[in-house]
Amino acid sequence: ELPPSHFAAARAAAVAMGYLRYRRGGPGRGLELRALRRARRQDIDDAGHKYYLELELEDVLDKGRTVNCTAEVLYHLGSKSTAPDVQATVQGELRSTEEADKEFYNRIRSLEKELVAENIPDSHGNVPLELEPLHLLAWAASGYVIWQNSTENTKFHLAQVKHVKQAKRSDEDLQFDYVLLLHEMVSQEVVPWEVTVLWHPRRGARVPRDRRQPGHA
Amino acid sequence: ANMKLILIFSALIGASLCLETFVGHQVLRIKTKNEEEVKQLQLLESLEHLQLDFWINPSAPALPVDVRIPAVSVQSVKAFLESQGIEYSILIEDLQDVLDKEQQDMAESAQRQRSSSFDFGAYHTLDEINNELDLLASEHSFVEKIQIGQSYEERPLYVLKFSTGGSNRPAIWLDAGIHSREWVTQASALWIANKIASDYGTDASITSLLDKMDLFLLPVANPDGFVYTHTSNRMWRKTRSKIPGSICVGVDPNRNWDAGFGGPGASNKPCSDSYHGPSANSEVEVKSVVDFIKNHGNFKAFLTLHSYSQLLMYPYGYKCTRPDDYAELESLGRAAASSIRSLYGTTFQVGTICSTIYQASGGSIDWSYDNGIKYSFAFELRDTGRYGFLLPANQIIPAAQETWLGLKRIMEHVRN
Numbered sequence: 001e002l003p004p005s006h007f008a009a010a011r012a013a014a015v016a017m018g019y020l021r022y023r024r025g026g027p028g029r030g031l032e033l034r035a036l037r038r039a040r041r042q043d044i045d046d047a048g049h050k051y052y053l054e055l056e057l058e059d060v061l062d063k064g065r066t067v068n069c070t071a072e073v074l075y076h077l078g079s080k081s082t083a084p085d086v087q088a089t090v091q092g093e094l095r096s097t098e099e100a101d102k103e104f105y106n107r108i109r110s111l112e113k114e115l116v117a118e119n120i121p122d123s124h125g126n127v128p129l130e131l132e133p134l135h136l137l138a139w140a141a142s143g144y145v146i147w148q149n150s151t152e153n154t155k156f157h158l159a160q161v162k163h164v165k166q167a168k169r170s171d172e173d174l175q176f177d178y179v180l181l182l183h184e185m186v187s188q189e190v191v192p193w194e195v196t197v198l199w200h201p202r203r204g205a206r207v208p209r210d211r212r213q214p215g216h217a
Numbered sequence: 218a219n220m221k222l223i224l225i226f227s228a229l230i231g232a233s234l235c236l237e238t239f240v241g242h243q244v245l246r247i248k249t250k251n252e253e254e255v256k257q258l259q260l261l262e263s264l265e266h267l268q269l270d271f272w273i274n275p276s277a278p279a280l281p282v283d284v285r286i287p288a289v290s291v292q293s294v295k296a297f298l299e300s301q302g303i304e305y306s307i308l309i310e311d312l313q314d315v316l317d318k319e320q321q322d323m324a325e326s327a328q329r330q331r332s333s334s335f336d337f338g339a340y341h342t343l344d345e346i347n348n349e350l351d352l353l354a355s356e357h358s359f360v361e362k363i364q365i366g367q368s369y370e371e372r373p374l375y376v377l378k379f380s381t382g383g384s385n386r387p388a389i390w391l392d393a394g395i396h397s398r399e400w401v402t403q404a405s406a407l408w409i410a411n412k413i414a415s416d417y418g419t420d421a422s423i424t425s426l427l428d429k430m431d432l433f434l435l436p437v438a439n440p441d442g443f444v445y446t447h448t449s450n451r452m453w454r455k456t457r458s459k460i461p462g463s464i465c466v467g468v469d470p471n472r473n474w475d476a477g478f479g480g481p482g483a484s485n486k487p488c489s490d491s492y493h494g495p496s497a498n499s500e501v502e503v504k505s506v507v508d509f510i511k512n513h514g515n516f517k518a519f520l521t522l523h524s525y526s527q528l529l530m531y532p533y534g535y536k537c538t539r540p541d542d543y544a545e546l547e548s549l550g551r552a553a554a555s556s557i558r559s560l561y562g563t564t565f566q567v568g569t570i571c572s573t574i575y576q577a578s579g580g581s582i583d584w585s586y587d588n589g590i591k592y593s594f595a596f597e598l599r600d601t602g603r604y605g606f607l608l609p610a611n612q613i614i615p616a617a618q619e620t621w622l623g624l625k626r627i628m629e630h631v632r633n
Binding site (some may be wrong): 001014083121123124159160183186187190 | 340446450575604
């Protein structure tokens with residue numbers, strides 16, 4: 001049993017949140033960790049460390065309502081190149097995104113020029129209203145990257161969307177090429193990461209391509 | 218109307234120079250009915266010994282005549298008017314009352330303008346912050362701006378000293394912005410400085426605190442980094458010192474203190490954001506604070522603001538063992554977190570640095586604790602990652618308000 005304030009529990013929770021944002025987040029839903037209620041850790045011989053978590057979630061677009069969630073995060077033994085296994089079960093209903101998704105989808109599809117934006121939020125924490133869906137989609141995209149690249153010695157957060165450019169496609173998906181700044185809490189590094197996201201109202205978010213931006217340490 | 222302004226202006230100058238008051242002076246409005254009455258008033262006007270001051274001189278029957286009458290002459294002038302059947306009304310019962318109120322209004326308006334010209338709910342540049350420090354020091358006799366050193370790029374390190382007297386009273390240290398990208402901390406420090414300065418004398422807790430102790434507040438502990446976050450890279454954390462043999466710049470100032478220096482949780486790579494530097498206190502920003510506190514010799518608390526994560530931590534970071542005062546610090550930390558939560562429901566986790574974030578060597582509160590300053594706490598302010606370093610400006614004041622409650626709780630304990 002771990003105190004929820006212990007860093008190991010917080011790091012595992014961050015991995016679970018990354019996974020949840022990727023799977024359940026999108027332009028119309030941004031999941032935040034409201035509270036970590038409980039954490040247990042199990043050391044499994046020849047496998048790794050498994051964390052059992054009880055989380056309280058909140059949709060930033062549906063504040064005032066929390067939803068409970070149980071998650072399991074397995075960090076594989078000794079491996080830095082294998083993503084942790086995550087399972088998560090949300091208890092209850094999250095606010096429907098159907099309308100918001102449709103509105104966003106149609107708005108982007110009807111743009112004459114490809115959308116380009118940068119610095120979301122800006123230095124002062126501002127996010128223009130019309131860019132909030134792109135911000136939340138970045139959260140979903142960063143969720144994938146965070147989930148895939150976390151170890152027990154890291155804790156990632158999305159610090160900022162440095163740049164986003166839409167890429168028009170012939171099929172039904174929307175495509176956005178992001179440069180995200182990820183803040184890694186343990187080393188305190190802010191790491192630029194190139195992430196391509198495909199999104200569709202029914203199919204949700206997918207990350208076909210991502211890479212740590214080459215360059216400075 | 219011009220007459221009035223001139224009068225009020227000279228009255229204020231006069232009052233401030235203690236030359237003249239207008240206590241008991243009355244201003245009458247006289248309504249003349251005919252030429253005869255106008256002539257009577259012109260006669261009155263000629264009597265210099267009465268020292269009548271006509272704001273509207275008698276000229277034609279249709280026009281009102283306004284006159285200021287010194288207190289000693291009021292009764293006799295009224296008696297004269299009544300005996301002549303000349304109608305009048307009292308415009309101003311006591312001129313000094315009007316002037317006093319006017320002066321008060323002007324002072325209040327000026328005060329509002331001064332305080333409201335600095336928007337505490339917005340992010341500011343270093344110059345704007347330094348100007349506000351000057352303003353606070355000039356507005357309050359117990360607030361003094363002192364310079365404790367200068368940064369690598371030779372920017373002054375300004376500390377606000379809050380002291381109501383005594384000689385080297387037991388003191389509390391509070392700093393912000395040692396990591397420059399943590400903008401809510403410098404912003405909160407300004408709000409807190411203004412809060413303390415404004416509420417001394419009216420708030421019982423602040424008053425009793427400053428009557429016994431001094432407070433030293435360093436709102437921008439890393440000015441070079443701060444400027445860099447404005448001009449070049451919003452995500453800059455470290456100092457801006459050149460590192461011999463490296464193309465990379467800057468040292469993590471919170472790994473540079475002489476507490477387990479160079480141990481786990483700090484990097485020896487200059488390009489790293491947690492680079493500890495070539496040696497302990499190599500950073501002038503750190504050395505200046507160390508020297509100041511050592512020379513003072515009477516600090517009882519060392520408090521430092523960071524963001525983000527909503528944590529309230531005490532030593533140790535460089536080792537994962539509990540400090541001797543664990544029980545008291547844990548208890549005080551919980552009480553402070555409870556005070557923070559009481560305002561907006563914001564929850565802060567409490568614990569040692571090592572168990573709450575990570576093992577990290579060379580940190581400031583470990584140094585202060587090992588140097589005899591028992592009440593050493595590090596705050597990580599809002600939020601928990603939604604905006605992270607880029608906290609929207611509309612959260613500055615709420616963050617500052619709740620943080621202040623936590624700080625106050627700790628300071629009250631120290632005072633007692």
